[in-house]
Structure formats: C-alpha cells, structure tokens
Amino acid sequence: MKKAALHNLGCKVNAYETEAMQQMLEQNGYEIVDFTEIADVYIINTCTVTNIADRKSRQMLHRAKKMNQDAIVVATGCYAQASKEQIELDDCVDIIVGNNKKKDIVAILEEYKNSFNLSHVIDINHTNEYEELELASSLEHTRAIIKVQDGCNQFCSYCIIPFARGRVRSRKSESVISEIARLADKGFKEVVLTGIHLSSYGVDLENETLLSLIVAVSKIEGIKRIRLGSLEPRIVTEEFTKTIAGINKMCPHFHLSLQSGCNETLKRMNRRYSAEEYYEKCCLLRKYFHHPAITTDVIVGFPGETEEEFLKTKEFISKAGFYEIHVFKYSKRQGTKAAEMENQVSEQIKNKRSQELLDITAKQSEEYVNSQIGKELEVLVEEKVNIDKMQYYVGHSKEYIKTLISSEKDIKNQVIQCIGKNLIENNLIVAKMKE
Numbered sequence: 001m002k003k004a005a006l007h008n009l010g011c012k013v014n015a016y017e018t019e020a021m022q023q024m025l026e027q028n029g030y031e032i033v034d035f036t037e038i039a040d041v042y043i044i045n046t047c048t049v050t051n052i053a054d055r056k057s058r059q060m061l062h063r064a065k066k067m068n069q070d071a072i073v074v075a076t077g078c079y080a081q082a083s084k085e086q087i088e089l090d091d092c093v094d095i096i097v098g099n100n101k102k103k104d105i106v107a108i109l110e111e112y113k114n115s116f117n118l119s120h121v122i123d124i125n126h127t128n129e130y131e132e133l134e135l136a137s138s139l140e141h142t143r144a145i146i147k148v149q150d151g152c153n154q155f156c157s158y159c160i161i162p163f164a165r166g167r168v169r170s171r172k173s174e175s176v177i178s179e180i181a182r183l184a185d186k187g188f189k190e191v192v193l194t195g196i197h198l199s200s201y202g203v204d205l206e207n208e209t210l211l212s213l214i215v216a217v218s219k220i221e222g223i224k225r226i227r228l229g230s231l232e233p234r235i236v237t238e239e240f241t242k243t244i245a246g247i248n249k250m251c252p253h254f255h256l257s258l259q260s261g262c263n264e265t266l267k268r269m270n271r272r273y274s275a276e277e278y279y280e281k282c283c284l285l286r287k288y289f290h291h292p293a294i295t296t297d298v299i300v301g302f303p304g305e306t307e308e309e310f311l312k313t314k315e316f317i318s319k320a321g322f323y324e325i326h327v328f329k330y331s332k333r334q335g336t337k338a339a340e341m342e343n344q345v346s347e348q349i350k351n352k353r354s355q356e357l358l359d360i361t362a363k364q365s366e367e368y369v370n371s372q373i374g375k376e377l378e379v380l381v382e383e384k385v386n387i388d389k390m391q392y393y394v395g396h397s398k399e400y401i402k403t404l405i406s407s408e409k410d411i412k413n414q415v416i417q418c419i420g421k422n423l424i425e426n427n428l429i430v431a432k433m434k435e
Contacts, residue, residue: 004031004042005037009046009053010046011047014077016145019138019139020102025041025105035064039068044074044076045077046061047078047079048078049159051331057075062092072109072112073095074093074096074109075087078161080097080121081124082160082164096118098124099150099165100122124165125163127167127169129169134175134179142395143189143190145191146192147195148213151165151168152197155270158299158331160335170205184222184223190224190225192229224380225415226247227253230256236254241285241289242288245289251398252290256281256285258320260298261316265305268304268341278320279319293401294320294322298325298327298357300329300353301329301350305330321368323369325357332344372429375420378416379416380413380414382394392405393407401427404428406432417434419432
C-alpha cells in the first residue's frame, strides 16, 4: 500500500481542500501517515499571502524531499499557482498542481508514474468553474469547515490572492446543503462556512446569496451552530444582520476585515469603505447581537503609512473594541500595485507598529473574555485535556472563547449550557455546568 503524507499551510479554505484530497487518496488505497514519517508521496498545500508564506512553502517542500529522496513531492495551492515557473526550477518538486486541479490529485499521481508530467496548472484567471470537492468526514470531530466559494474580484492593492485564486466562483447551495446534511448525520454539531471572499458568495449564481445560504443551512436537522468565515464590512446591512440574528444557531462571532483605521491608507489599499462606515457595521452587529465577538485583520507598514496615519488606526482600534486582532506586517508582493508604490516602510518601523497593536489586542482580548465571567455560555465540547494536573473537557463558546468544564460524565461533542466562573492563563475560561 502506498503511503501519503499531507501538510497544509494557510487559510481555512486550504485546510478544507487538504482534508478533501486526503480522503480521495484514502478512498483510492493510499495509507495516510503523519508528515514527519517516511512516505511515498508528500503533498504540500501551499500559501502565498505573504513572503513568509512563500518561504514556509519552499521549506516544507524541501523538508519532504529530504525525508525521502525517492518520494513524489507535490506542490499544490496558491504558491504553486502563482509561482509555477519558479517551482519548475526546484529539483525538490516533482509535480505542481494548481488551484482548481486538486480534485484530480489521484489521477495526476497515476499519470506521473507513466509520463512524468510535472505541471497541472490552469490559467486560473480565465475559468468560471467551481472546483467540486467535498468531505465525507472531518479531522475535527465536532466542527466542520465547509468551503462554499472560491476566488476574489476585489483586487486590493496589496493582495496577490486574486491572481492565485482567480475570479469569484460559488458552489451551488444544493451541493453545500447535501454535504452538511451528511456531516450532521455523522454527528457534527457545528459548521463554519468559508471561502476566499465569502461575502461574494452567489454573485455568479441566480437568486443565491450568502444570506439565503445561511438560512438554508440553519434548517438542517442536527446542526446546532453556524459560524462564518471572514466577512467584508459591506455585507453587514440592516437586513443581513437582522435576519441572521433571528437564527438561534448563528454564532455571535464575526471576523470583519479592517486592514486600517485610517481613510487615507484604506484608499491606497483599494478597500471600498471608510473607517466611519466600518464602525457603523460594528454598531449594527452590536445592535442585533448581545455583546458579539468581533475580530479583525490589520496591516501595519503599508506603503506611505505615516506616524499620523498609524495613530489613526490605533485610535480606531481602541474605539472599536475588538475581541482579537490579527496583525500583519505589510508584505511586498510582486505583481500588485502596492509593490510599486513609493514610500515603502522599513522593517524596523513595521516591527515597532506591529508590537504596539499586539499589545492593544492582548488587552482587548482579556477584557472581552473577562466580560463573560458570570454570564451564561453555550459550549460545544471537543476533547478532554489535562491542565495543572486537573482534568477538564474543553470546547468553544458561541463567541469562540475557549472554555474548560469539569465533568465526571463524558460530554464530548455535546452542547453544554454553563456559567463562566473564572479566567486562567491564555484567556481560558473555567465554567460550571448549569444545574
């Protein structure tokens, strides 16, 4: 039996695709082993969102070849799509599989044995086809990530992803519903709807939107919770927010991309909203959801970002009050407009600004988690853990707060109502089950 090892880099969409490829290989007779073990085939699902992601992708490809010189090493994903010519010169890589070709991974491996065909990369920017992948199960036992959309039409000036993922392509709702229903039958309680630009779901379909998809998913028996991937601020309208707030299964946890709290910077980024409009969306979420967890992304050191502009971002973050902020130092990506902009910011300044925001988000995160002490929490229990010689069951609340529960019964994969009692290190809440 052939052994295959897979390694994922990057976003939730990549994670979904890696799981789907793994299941296709299993169904076709491959034994799946850990990436640290000797295998006949190594598949690295790469990422290209930053220069660091590119470097990590190359490192993992080289590590695979070092583990077994005779193994077939496959580069797939966004770095493979965007940097095909560069990878073709790398002796460590045997096969390049671009985006929209992962569904053919088994056939590609068989073909390679006969023809040693290296490259399977389509012109991703000129396809309207949604790549149909699906999960029969999930590596997680309680929560399933479901890819519903691919591609992006936004062309933010710093972002290489539209060139690596192509234009918006949405998965038909009946396919999404069918997959989630099967997973629900297997005991999964929560689904996370995700995509490269989730807010664009349905723009290429008739009479389908992200809102209509959420409503349809909410009707699936067995699914207790619905969580959303990253959203663009513009989708948060009165109708959208009011409708999803009326769905009891909806988790009050929203990742709303910001990138900058300064209008001048947002304009150079080609983000299509102002800081004021973004703040209105936060207020709208808080109008319909009680104390929702709002998380975001912020880029520091974007070309031309002055101290004054950065200060505006800091002030905005303090005003908005996020649960978590993912801070990224601007990464120059060749082929994007921002790469050619003047007044590139030094790494030293990026590091300084990044640390300032990390300090703010650490404080805001602790404040948000502390606000849940004494409150009722609904926790989906995932596994048993040992912390400080104590045994707990651990899971996440609807707000995605990691919560510890002490129980003599096995409560894995159950939705438990409890009360937050106290906070311990790493923003973990210890909770007590309601009587």
